[in-house]
Amino acid sequence: MENQKTNRNRNAYLLFIGAGVFLLVQHIFGFEAIVALFLIFLGVQYIQTDAKKRGYVLLAIGLLFIMGDKMTIVVALIFISLGLFYFKSKQQHKESNYRQKQRIIDSIKYDKGPWVLNNMSLWCVIGELHMDLSLAILEEKEVTVVLQGVISDIDLIVPEDIGVSIESSVLFGQIDVPYRKEEGILNKLDWKSPNYDTSENKVKFVISYVVADVDIKVM
Numbered sequence: 388m389e390n391q392k393t394n395r396n397r398n399a400y401l402l403f404i405g406a407g408v409f410l411l412v413q414h415i416f417g418f419e420a421i422v423a424l425f426l427i428f429l430g431v432q433y434i435q436t437d438a439k440k441r442g443y444v445l446l447a448i449g450l451l452f453i454m455g456d457k458m459t460i461v462v463a464l465i466f467i468s469l470g471l472f473y474f475k476s477k478q479q480h481k482e483s484n485y486r487q488k489q490r491i492i493d494s495i496k497y498d499k500g501p502w503v504l505n506n507m508s509l510w511c512v513i514g515e516l517h518m519d520l521s522l523a524i525l526e527e528k529e530v531t532v533v534l535q536g537v538i539s540d541i542d543l544i545v546p547e548d549i550g551v552s553i554e555s556s557v558l559f560g561q562i563d564v565p566y567r568k569e570e571g572i573l574n575k576l577d578w579k580s581p582n583y584d585t586s587e588n589k590v591k592f593v594i595s596y597v598v599a600d601v602d603i604k605v606m
Contacts (some may be wrong), residue, residue, distance in 0.1 A: 423449045426449030439548070494514060495516045500522060513538065515539060515541070523549075532591070541601045551590050565604075
């Protein structure tokens with residue numbers, strides 16, 4: 388009986404201390420900062436488990452909360468990303484015609500049936516991209532695809548009969564290719580499929596995002 392009373396008293400002390408710390412932190416940093424830190428903490432916890440995509444989403448939302456009262460920074464990041472997109476598109480497609488697309492929110496899935504793959508540059512603020520290259524019909528022997536934006540989930544399936552080159556950079560997130568993986572902050576990874584140099588058909592991906600989960604699988 389006495390132990391139960393002691394436990395209740397201890398819980399009451401902890402509750403008062405926790406409430407006091409919460410009010411103090413809220414007064415110093417504001418409620419949004421507390422929510423942001425909580426989301427970032429949850430995101431980091433999820434990233435350390437199998438729910439990595441959920442973790443990176445929570446991490447991104449937490450960062451947006453931190454910058455919530457600084458919308459100028461968010462808008463600046465979007466403009467910088469869009470400017471770099473135009474520059475990189477022109478740089479990668481110097482001597483060829485290409486398709487260019489910009490969206491605020493976008494979902495692209497080329498994984499249900501045959502589709503035509505041509506030179507393209509795609510940009511979005513928030514999006515997802517699923518490409519099964521085993522179903523792709525290449526318009527040319529060598530195709531370049533530029534993927535850029537702020538937040539995205541990218542899944543690429545690579546068959547053995549197509550040579551694939553990846554140049555990727557992700558500020559927050561992960562890049563997963565066969566036998567290599569980069570995750571965390573400031574991720575940069577270049578990769579070529581084993582058959583790239585000898586393949587008749589080649590696809591080059593240039594990938595750049597602020598927050599992204601990039602997953603490359605070879606069939």
